[in-house]
Amino acid sequence: MPSIRTRGIIEYDTIIRREGKGLLCGVDEAGRGPIAGPVVAAAVIFSDDIYIEGVYDSKKVTRKRREELYEEITSQALSWGVGIIDNRQIDELNILNATKEAMNIAISRLKEVPGVIIADGNFYFNPIAEVRNVIKADEKSFSVAAASIIAKVTRDRIMCEYENRFPNYSFSHHKGYGTQNHIEEIIEFGYTEIHRRSFKLKAVQGELF
Template identity: 45%
Template sequence: MSFIIRRDAGLYGYERALRRAGFDLVAGVDEAGRGACAGPLVAAAVILPTRPIEGLADSKKLTAARRERLYPEITQRALAWSVVRVEPEECDALGMHVADVEALRRAVARLDTRPHFVLTDGFPVDGLGTPSLAMWKGDAVAASVAAASIIAKVTRDRIMVDYAAEFPTYQFDVHKGYCTALHQSELDEQGPCAIHRQAWDNVARTTKLKRS
């Protein structure tokens, strides 16, 4: 199968081209938290309506406030959407790449409407039971993937804010579990907590230091 996307097609260009090719229900899927050393990996899948959602963009290019404003519009207007989380222990057991692909697969499987085509951000995902296309920087070039990136990011940020109340000294509400200088200083001082990914070198190192 082949289709042509014009350079000026905009964020909805892939979805329009796929509909012209007979794929009416296009799901986009993306994850948040792959690069964090604490907290879950979160993946979302979204099937958007044909009418565009204004202001939709790659979640990384939006402010937290803008993502929060778009979240209810996406979830209310989507033809279907889903979100899944992979806990730190499973991320450690699977390895991050396998965990990432598994999260994307689970998000698509959880949709209550079966898509005709799936656009995935970054990695090809087998076992979807439907045609799919892996896209480099898909959240920046395809509307459904951008919508999924916002759902995944907002969901994970809320989870990490909740964890900040449970583990206040780590300031998870500030760095969201990513490997910032602030986060590392807390790790070095206190060692890891229950939601840290033990397979990460910077976490394993502090575990050994606290045991010595």
């Protein structure tokens, strides 16, 4: 029996499915705000009878639980896909366009074709389905919440791998966000090849330039 919160986000999706417009796909991203690393998007489609207890906005779920939910989601989803845009592409496209591209890639990797796409934010996708942009969709839609977890876990794993390549940077902790610790690392060791040059911080520019 799902909890009240889980029932709420499942019911949101169920109401949309009852419209009879085809498979429902939730899309979300992780990594728009950091100054290093990629932006990652995920797209998820579930069959009507699936629910996974604890699926919610990835930012409000513990790291350990996110990892557990990732395994449950990817094993039980009807279809899911991930799109990754690296820092160089972010600098070329800008973060908004890079996020859209990551989402389009994630959708293109689905094995099923959705009839309705719910996205957290205001995004336009390749016109394969009706798109509904919903504010805080990761707190309202089960499918979007699941996508947020896949995107977050995927990106966190990438950043942990980067720490092995760049041991002077605590990427497994700050995940590339502009924390005070990260800024101090940049001031001491400089930018790495995974830093977003278009995201330069004034505090860092004052020390390096």
